Amino acid sequence: MGDMGKTNHSEVTDFILVSFRVRPELHILLFLIFLLVYAMILLGNIGMMVIIMTDPRLNTPMYFFLGNLSFVDLFYSSVIAPKAMINFWSESKSISFAGCVTQFFLFALFIVTEGFLLAVMAYDRFIAICNPLLYTVQMSTRVCVQLVAGSYFCGCISSVLQTSMTFTLSFCASRAIDHFYCDDRPLQRLSCSDIFIHKLVSFCLSGIIILPTIIVIIVSYLYIVSTVLKIPSTKGRQKAFSTCSSHLGVMSVLYGAGSFMYLTPDRFPELSKVASLCYTLLTPMLKPLIYSLRNKDVKEALRRILGENIFLFISV
Numbered sequence: 001m002g003d004m005g006k007t008n009h010s011e012v013t014d015f016i017l018v019s020f021r022v023r024p025e026l027h028i029l030l031f032l033i034f035l036l037v038y039a040m041i042l043l044g045n046i047g048m049m050v051i052i053m054t055d056p057r058l059n060t061p062m063y064f065f066l067g068n069l070s071f072v073d074l075f076y077s078s079v080i081a082p083k084a085m086i087n088f089w090s091e092s093k094s095i096s097f098a099g100c101v102t103q104f105f106l107f108a109l110f111i112v113t114e115g116f117l118l119a120v121m122a123y124d125r126f127i128a129i130c131n132p133l134l135y136t137v138q139m140s141t142r143v144c145v146q147l148v149a150g151s152y153f154c155g156c157i158s159s160v161l162q163t164s165m166t167f168t169l170s171f172c173a174s175r176a177i178d179h180f181y182c183d184d185r186p187l188q189r190l191s192c193s194d195i196f197i198h199k200l201v202s203f204c205l206s207g208i209i210i211l212p213t214i215i216v217i218i219v220s221y222l223y224i225v226s227t228v229l230k231i232p233s234t235k236g237r238q239k240a241f242s243t244c245s246s247h248l249g250v251m252s253v254l255y256g257a258g259s260f261m262y263l264t265p266d267r268f269p270e271l272s273k274v275a276s277l278c279y280t281l282l283t284p285m286l287k288p289l290i291y292s293l294r295n296k297d298v299k300e301a302l303r304r305i306l307g308e309n310i311f312l313f314i315s316v
Contacts, residue, residue: 012171014094015190017087019180020273031088037281038081044288045074048298055301061139062128065121066291068148069250072117073284076110079103080280084180100182105163107181107280112209113155118251119213120147125244126220130227158209165201169193178269183276186269217251249290253283 020030052058052067083103087093095103127138166184172192179186184202188195224244231237292298 012097012175014096014175015100015182016176017083017093017095017180017182018176018178019084019087019093021270027088031085034081034085034088034281037285038077038085040285041074041077041081041281044285044292045070047302048288048291049074051298051301051305054305058297058301061124061144062121063297064144065117065124065148068151069114069117069121070288072110072114073287076107076114077281077284079106079110080181087180095177095182100177101163101167104166104182104184104187105159107183108159108162109152109155111155112158113151114254115209115213116151116154117148118247118254119216120151121247122217122220122251123147125247126223129224129244154209158205161205162202165198169195169198179273179276181276181280185272214255221248246291250287253286253290254279 022030048070049067052063052070080103083095083099124139128135131138162184166187169187169191170193171187171190174190177183177186177190188198221244228237292302
């Protein structure tokens with residue numbers, strides 16, 4: 001009789017995204033905040049990709065990786081924000097089972113890809129500063145494409161494993177996901193399956209993904225700092241550090257927000273939602289600002305594009 005009370009995952013047709021537990025009148029405010037942040041994400045990341053693709057001076061490995069990073073940021077925030085905004089106006093706040101699977105899969109794909117891309121960008125800066133004479137050989141177009149493709153491949157493999165593990169669980173506790181998107185921990189709370197193996201595999205998978213990327217980033221920057229400190233001129237040191245400051249800023253924002261989200265105790269779901277908000281929306285919004293404000297090449301390219309457009313507008 002006990003088994004009859006359980007609902008297998010195949011019988012679940014939809015979930016309810018509870019989102020933030022606030023008064024209904026605050027949903028309009030949340031909608032406007034999400035809309036503003038998402039508009040800035042679209043403007044910043046699409047703008048960054050346009051600048052990189054249209055300015056031939058930015059046709060370098062570093063900006064090729066940065067363009068892919070903007071693409072990833074744009075899409076993983078687009079997986080989350082539109083559905084969250086729709087639910088602020090919706091009475092049902094439902095998401096179909098297939099929609100939840102798709103959202104979970106795409107978010108895991110892009111967020112893991114981003115971690116590998118940040119490691120690739122750290123390696124790129126290491127080669128550029130520590131082995132400048134070999135840079136064009138070691139970071140050829142073919143190598144850059146392979147590194148980016150490898151990042152997407154690792155993201156895809158990880159996403160397939162995480163999604164298959166999560167959605168083969170049996171969901172019987174409730175259909176209400178206490179979050180504003182389909183995430184692993186809120187879905188675990190709905191499961192009536194034994195999730196020990198699931199948690200163990202997730203922990204091992206996270207270690208396999210996170211440790212290599214962090215090791216590459218730390219080792220690369222240890223070598224970079226060591227090399228830069230040996231540069232005799234102060235101006236030379238400042239120029240070398242300026243090429244890395246934007247990347248370090250982005251990594252600090254991403255890993256800081258991500259660590260805060262996953263280290264937040266599971267018994268505080270509202271705090272976890274706020275941390276997730278920083279991780280899924282605020283970080284993609286801040287990255288283009290960090291790169292545009294801290295990068296002289298990007299600022300000059302933006303001035304040239306704006307100057308040409310103004311000139312064309314005046315000519316017309």
